[in-house]
Amino acid sequence: MCNLSGLFRERAGAVSAEVHAFGRAQEALAFLGDFLPREGGTSLWAPGPFLQAAGRPRIPGLAFDVTREAAAAAQVGISQMDWAIAATGTLVQDATTVEQRLVSTLPRTHVAILGTGRILPDLASLLSIVHPDRAACLSMITGPSRTADIERVLTIGVHGPARLVVLLVEGIPS
Amino acid sequence: MRAAFKDSIHQALADPDLRGALGRFSVAYKASRERAYAGLDFEAVRDRVRDVKAHAASRLDELAAAFQANAEARGVKVFRAQSPAEVKAYVSALARERGVRTIVKSKSMATEEIHLNAHLEAEGIQVFETDLGEWIIQLAHQRPSHMVMPAIHLTKEDVAEVFSREVEPGQAPDIPALVAFARDRLRGRFLEADMGITGANIAVAETGSLVLVTNEGNARLVTTLPRVHVAIVGIEKLVASFQDIEPILTALPRNATGQLMTSYVSILTGPLQSTEGGPRETHVILMDNRRSEMAADPRFREALQCIRCASCLNVCPIYRLVGGHVFGKVYTGGIGTILTAWFDGLQASDEIQGLCIQCGACKDVCPGRIDIPGLILEVRRRLVAKRGQPLVQKAIFALVNNRRLFHTMLRAASLAQKPFAKNGFIRHLPLFLSDMTDFRSLPAIAEEPLRDRFRRLVQPPCREKAVFYSGCLIDFSYPEMGEAVVRILNKAGIEVLFPEGQTCCGAPARYAGAYETAAGNARDNIKALLADGPDYVVSACPTCTVALKEDFIATFRSLGMEEDLEPARRLAARTFDFSTLVKRLVDEGRLSFKEGQEAGISTYHDSCHLKRTLGAQAAPRELLARAGVEVREMAECDTCCGMAGSYSVKLPEISAPILERKLDNIQATGADRVVMDCPGCVMQIRGGLDKLGSPIRAEHTAVRLEERLR
Numbered sequence: 001m002c003n004l005s006g007l008f009r010e011r012a013g014a015v016s017a018e019v020h021a022f023g024r025a026q027e028a029l030a031f032l033g034d035f036l037p038r039e040g041g042t043s044l045w046a047p048g049p050f051l052q053a054a055g056r057p058r059i060p061g062l063a064f065d066v067t068r069e070a071a072a073a074a075q076v077g078i079s080q081m082d083w084a085i086a087a088t089g090t091l092v093q094d095a096t097t098v099e100q101r102l103v104s105t106l107p108r109t110h111v112a113i114l115g116t117g118r119i120l121p122d123l124a125s126l127l128s129i130v131h132p133d134r135a136a137c138l139s140m141i142t143g144p145s146r147t148a149d150i151e152r153v154l155t156i157g158v159h160g161p162a163r164l165v166v167l168l169v170e171g172i173p174s
Numbered sequence: 175m176r177a178a179f180k181d182s183i184h185q186a187l188a189d190p191d192l193r194g195a196l197g198r199f200s201v202a203y204k205a206s207r208e209r210a211y212a213g214l215d216f217e218a219v220r221d222r223v224r225d226v227k228a229h230a231a232s233r234l235d236e237l238a239a240a241f242q243a244n245a246e247a248r249g250v251k252v253f254r255a256q257s258p259a260e261v262k263a264y265v266s267a268l269a270r271e272r273g274v275r276t277i278v279k280s281k282s283m284a285t286e287e288i289h290l291n292a293h294l295e296a297e298g299i300q301v302f303e304t305d306l307g308e309w310i311i312q313l314a315h316q317r318p319s320h321m322v323m324p325a326i327h328l329t330k331e332d333v334a335e336v337f338s339r340e341v342e343p344g345q346a347p348d349i350p351a352l353v354a355f356a357r358d359r360l361r362g363r364f365l366e367a368d369m370g371i372t373g374a375n376i377a378v379a380e381t382g383s384l385v386l387v388t389n390e391g392n393a394r395l396v397t398t399l400p401r402v403h404v405a406i407v408g409i410e411k412l413v414a415s416f417q418d419i420e421p422i423l424t425a426l427p428r429n430a431t432g433q434l435m436t437s438y439v440s441i442l443t444g445p446l447q448s449t450e451g452g453p454r455e456t457h458v459i460l461m462d463n464r465r466s467e468m469a470a471d472p473r474f475r476e477a478l479q480c481i482r483c484a485s486c487l488n489v490c491p492i493y494r495l496v497g498g499h500v501f502g503k504v505y506t507g508g509i510g511t512i513l514t515a516w517f518d519g520l521q522a523s524d525e526i527q528g529l530c531i532q533c534g535a536c537k538d539v540c541p542g543r544i545d546i547p548g549l550i551l552e553v554r555r556r557l558v559a560k561r562g563q564p565l566v567q568k569a570i571f572a573l574v575n576n577r578r579l580f581h582t583m584l585r586a587a588s589l590a591q592k593p594f595a596k597n598g599f600i601r602h603l604p605l606f607l608s609d610m611t612d613f614r615s616l617p618a619i620a621e622e623p624l625r626d627r628f629r630r631l632v633q634p635p636c637r638e639k640a641v642f643y644s645g646c647l648i649d650f651s652y653p654e655m656g657e658a659v660v661r662i663l664n665k666a667g668i669e670v671l672f673p674e675g676q677t678c679c680g681a682p683a684r685y686a687g688a689y690e691t692a693a694g695n696a697r698d699n700i701k702a703l704l705a706d707g708p709d710y711v712v713s714a715c716p717t718c719t720v721a722l723k724e725d726f727i728a729t730f731r732s733l734g735m736e737e738d739l740e741p742a743r744r745l746a747a748r749t750f751d752f753s754t755l756v757k758r759l760v761d762e763g764r765l766s767f768k769e770g771q772e773a774g775i776s777t778y779h780d781s782c783h784l785k786r787t788l789g790a791q792a793a794p795r796e797l798l799a800r801a802g803v804e805v806r807e808m809a810e811c812d813t814c815c816g817m818a819g820s821y822s823v824k825l826p827e828i829s830a831p832i833l834e835r836k837l838d839n840i841q842a843t844g845a846d847r848v849v850m851d852c853p854g855c856v857m858q859i860r861g862g863l864d865k866l867g868s869p870i871r872a873e874h875t876a877v878r879l880e881e882r883l884r
C-alpha cells in the first residue's frame with residue numbers, strides 16, 4: 001500500500017496535482033479550515049461518506065447545498081473520490097449524482113479527498129472492479145484541466161479546474 | 175497533379191510558422207511518446223488494441239445492435255444512421271422539437287466529417303465548439319489541420335487576431351491570456367446551452383457505455399450542463415466488451431499526446447442525472463457513413479482499427495513539412511488519405527495519395543497496427559485500375575524489362591542529360607535517374623552494367639552458392655557495390671551467381687499502382703533466381719529485398735494469382751538483405767575483420783525499408799563496429815532521406831527539404847562518412863553532399879566493410 005501511495009503521489013505530482021497526505025481525518029479537516037478561507041470566495045462540498053462522518057464542518061464560506069448556480073459561483077469544489085490509479089496518478093469517482101460532477105467541473109479549484117487504502121495499481125485493476133451496472137458515470141481525473149492547443153504550449157486550467165488539490169487521508173470511510 | 179494542389183503545397187512549404195511548429199512538435203512528440211511507454215511493451219499493447227478493434231470490425235452490425243439494445247434498456251435513445259444526411263436530419267428535428275437555440279460541442283471528428291455545424295447554423299441554431307483548438311478553427315472559418323490538435327498550424331498571433339476580429343477587439347498574443355479569455359467566454363455558453371453534442375472515443379456494446387476523453391474538461395461540462403445530450407459516434411468506435419476499454423485507454427493518451435492518461439476520462443452508461451435532478455434526455459447516433467462497406471472490404475477493414483490518435487501524422491516526414499490543410503479534407507495525413515478515399519470517394523484522394531513517400535514511419539507507431547502505407551498503395555492501385563495506366567508509363571515499364579536496351583538508353587541519357595530530359599521522356603523513368611531536380615547531382619550511369627562486368631569476375635572455388643539480385647541502381651549505376659558483395663561472400667566460401675534473367679523488382683510499377691506489370695516482374699525474377707537452386711539469394715538494395723521477400727507475395731495475393739504463391743514463398747524464404755547475411759557469416763566465424771586499426775568515424779542512416787520492413791537496424795551497426803568503425807548516431811537516423819522512386823521527380827519541392835534535414839543531421843555528427851545499406855539512399859545523400867561541397871562520403875555498407883575485411 002505504501003508503495004502504491006508513493007507512486008500515486010509521484011505520478012499525480014508529475015501532472016501538476018498538489019498532493020497532501022494526512023494520517024488522520026482531523027488533520028485533513030484542519031487543513032481545509034486553513035486552506036478554504038485563504039482561497040477566498042465560496043466553497044462547495046458535495047455529499048460523501050467522509051463528509052457524512054465528519055458532520056458538516058464549520059468553515060467560513062463553505063456550503064453544502066450543491067446546485068448548478070452555486071457550483072458556477074464557487075471558488076472551490078470539494079468531493080470524495082472512490083479510487084485512484086497509482087501508475088497514472090489518476091483519481092476515479094462514481095459521479096452518477098450530478099453534485100459530484102458540478103463541484104469537480106465548474107469551480108476554479110477542486111479539492112479531491114481520497115482514502116489512502118483506495119489506491120489501485122493500474123487501469124486494469126480498476127476496470128476489473130468497476131462496472132457500469134453499478135456506476136452510470138465513472139469519472140477519471142488526472143491532474144488539472146489543461147490544453148496545448150495554442151503553439152503546443154502547455155497551459156493549465158481551460159474549462160475545468162485550474163488547480164487540483166488531493167488530500168490523501170488514512171482510515172476514512174469510503 | 176493539378177496546379178491548385180501544387181499551389182497548396184508551395185503555400186504550406188513557404189509558411190515558416192507552420193514548418194517551425196510542426197518540425198519542433200515532431201521532435202518533442204517522439205521523445206514524449208517514448209517516455210509515456212516507459213516500462214510498457216508497446217508491441218504487446220498494440221497487439222491487444224488490434225485484437226479488440228479487429229474483432230469489433232468483423233462484427234460491426236452485431237455490436238451496433240447490442241449497443242442499441244443495452245443503451246435503450248437504460249433509457250438512452252439510440253438512432254442508427256446510414257448517411258450523413260440522416261444524422262443531420264435527426265439532430266435538426268430533435269433540436270426543433272426541444273426548442274434548442276444554442277448548442278455546445280466537445281471535439282468530435284465524426285461531426286466534422288459530416289459538416290454538422292454548418293447544417294445546424296443554417297437552421298438558425300447557434301453552435302459553439304468548446305475544445306479550444308476547435309473553437310479557434312470555428313472562429314477562423316477553417317478546417318482542423320490535425321485530428322488531435324486542430325489549430326496546430328496557427329501561431330498565438332494568429333489566434334489573438336482571430337479572437338480580436340471575431341469575439342472582442344484588443345486580444346494580445348499571450349498564450350495564458352488567450353486561454354483565460356476562452357475559458358471566460360465559453361463559460362456562459364456552457365451554462366446557457368440547451369443541447370450538448372459530443373462524439374465518443376469508445377462505445378461499449380456489452381453495456382451501452384460511451385467513453386469520452388478530453389484534456390480540457392469541456393466534455394464533462396457538455397455532458398453535465400445542457401438539458402439534452404446527443405453523442406454522434408462512428409460505428410468504428412464500437413468494442414465488444416467493457417474490458418476492451420483497457421488496451422485502448424492505455425494506448426490512446428500515450429500515442430496521442432505522450433500522456434500516461436488524459437486529464438479527464440468519463441465512462442457514461444445510460445442517461446446521467448441532470449442538474450434538475452431527473453434523468454437527462456440522452457441520444458446516441460451510431461453513424462455508418464460507409465464504415466460497413468469498409469468492413470466488408472478485406473483490404474480496408476483494418477482501417478477501422480484506427481483509434482484516431484494522430485500519431486501517424488506526428489511521425490510523417492511529409493505531414494511535418496506541409497501540415498494538414500494540403501490534404502484538403504477533414505481527415506489528414508496517412509490515415510486521412512485512406513479515410514478520404516472512403517468518406518469522400520476514391521477520386522477525392524487521387525492527389526493526396528501521391529504525397530505518401532512510403533517510408534513506413536507511421537506503421538511503426540500506429541497503435542491499431544494498421545498498414546497505412548500498404549493501404550495508401552491499395553488506394554493508388556484502385557485508382558490506376560479505374561482510370562487505366564497511362565500509356566507513357568506502360569511503354570516505360572515494358573522498356574524496363576529489356577535490361578540491356580534499358581541500360582543503353584539510360585547511359586545515353588546520362589551522357590546527354592539535357593536533350594533527353596527535355597523531351598519529357600526520361601522524367602517519367604521509374605528509375606528517376608533522370609533529371610532536372612536542381613537539388614542533387616545525378617548519378618553517372620556506369621559505362622558497363624554489372625551484368626556485363628560480372629562475367630569477368632574471377633571467383634575462387636566455393637562450397638556454397640548465392641544468387642545476387644542487383645536491382646536497377648546497382649546494375650546500372652553502382653556496379654562497384656555489387657562487386658564488393660561478391661568479394662565479401664567469396665571470402666566466406668560462397669560463390670556468387672548473376673542470373674541473366676533477373677529484371678526490375680517491380681517496385682516502381684507497384685508503387686505506381688501498376689500491379690499487373692509488377693506481377694510480371696515478380697514471375698520473371700522468381701524463375702531466374704530460383705533456377706540454379708541457390709543456398710541464398712542476396713540483395714544489397716532493401717527495396718529490392720522487400721520486393722523479393724514480401725511484395726511478390728502481396729502482389730500475387732492482390733491479383734488473386736494463387737498458383738504463383740508457392741514459388742514466391744520459396745524465394746522469400748531464402749532471400750537475405752546484405753547486412754543480415756553477412757552478420758550471420760561473421761557470427762559463424764566465416765568472415766573476420768582487420769584488427770588494431772582505427773577506421774574513422776561514420777554515422778549510419780537507416781533506410782526505410784531495411785529498418786521498418788526488414789527490421790535490420792542492428793546488423794549493419796554491429797558489422798561496422800566489428801570492422802573498427804566508430805558509429806556516431808545522428809538525430810533522426812531512421813527518418814526518410816526523401817528518396818523514394820519517382821517521388822523526388824514528382825514532388826521535388828517536398829523531397830528537397832527532407833533531404834536538407836537529413837544532411838544537417840549527418841553534418842552535425844562530425845563523422846567523416848555516412849554509411850547506409852541502400853543504393854537509392856546513397857544516390858540521394860551522396861548527391862546532396864556533393865552539391866553542398868561537403869567532404870563527407872556517402873557509402874554503401876558493403877563497400878565500407880570490404881575495405882576492412884581480413
Ligand code: SF4
Pocket residue numbers: 479480481482483484485486487509536539540541542543544546
Ligand atoms: S491510423 Fe493508427 S496512428 Fe493513425 S490515427 Fe489511426 S490509430 Fe493513430
Ligand code: SF4
Pocket residue numbers: 486489490491492493507508509529530531532533534535536537546547
Ligand atoms: S508511409 Fe511515410 S510518408 Fe506515407 S503516410 Fe506513412 S509516414 Fe507518411
